[in-house]
Amino acid sequence: MNILLLGSGGREHAFAWKMIQSPLCDTLFVAPGNAGTASIATNVAISPTDFEAVKALVLEEKIEMVVVGPEDPLVKGIFDFFKNDKDLNTIPVIGPSKLGATLEGSKEFAKEFMVKHNIPTAAYDSFTAETVEQGCIFLATLNPPFVLKADGLAAGKGVLIIHDLVKAQEELKNMLVGQKFGAASSKVVIEEFLDGIELSCFVLTDGKNYKILPTAKDYKRIGEGDTGLNTGGMGAVSPVSYVDAVLMEKIETRIVKPTIEGFQKDGIEYKGFVFIGLINVNNEPIVIEYNVRMGDPETEVVIPRLKTDLVSLFLSVANEKLDEITLEIDERSATTVMLVSGGYPENFEKNKTITGLENITDSIVFHAGTKLDGDTVVTNGGRVMAITSYGDNFQEALKKSYASVDKIQFEKKNFRRDIGNDLL
Ligand code: AMP
């Protein structure tokens, strides 16, 4: 079958790498893709949120399945667009409906969903410009640090953690009245601070059945020792060594099951990935967020550990037969180290020539912000590429990733040297 994958990051290169290994995949199109996907699939220069252009491509190329990488097209309703179009409604879209995607599109909606279905989450209240004074009073009743979350999508930047009450009250006003994050912060969720270790749980569901994918941990801050600004993610490790069977059982019974049952009770159509962001507080997993897609760079360590055919897995999702599949997981560890443009996550330059890729033998290079300039691979974003390796343990895998990192060069290359150190 011909398949269309939407997106252009390392996550999408990892999906593409896995999907083309399937005998079920004839031609794989990626829109818009990057230099990495161009080397293994057919890139098409259209935006994943231009649904009419996506439709034209799907009909022209006789595409029989659409896999959605990022959240944007999902939150904008690509699943419903296909379902409600008579030319497209037989073509499965891997991703949730617009209502399902609201779990990521609105923090308040996610909180209400969790409270309704008894899913453990931090205590919260939400405020608008009209209730900003009540918000300031509410902040004064909490213990620091204060967690302020823009309700809508803010490119991963909408969460502020502030230690000082007066500053937190100022920022609340900036968000609600000053539109710090535009429309995304016209509503703000104020949440209890959870002190613990973060971890991500990835679930694939057909709306009734689900499969829990390998655990992974990412490293969000730009600086070593988890310092500096938040990024999309600077590296990842799978599995996460401290997640034992007891903790996993709690995550499944208290969080995963009620989430999937919640979809059914609330009539939420959901055929795709659920990324549950958790904080482990004294061995009690508590949800801090839902994302309606896979994580990036977590995908670059989770997908390489999946032995099961990804296309057949997606077909089972589409046909609601996920219960008939047994996931096969590679026992080895996988790690990835993200190479980023100097200056990221603030201002950075693009179009830097990348050299040394041909010397990589012990790792898989998943491109993120890259493009082809003639035959030359050049940088085209903040996060440039994820260097993934396997090992019998994560230390061995990391050694390979870092050896490969040293072989790849571009001007102002930056990366963290301490991925996985907290797991030692
Ligand atoms: P989110 O966009 O919800 O993932 O939040 C971004 C980051 O803020 C998370 O990765 C956590 O590090 C942190 N965070 C979010 N909510 C909380 C919370 N309630 N307590 C402590 N840290 C939080």
Ligand code: GLY
């Ligand atoms: N790595 C975190 C995310 O994809 O949101």
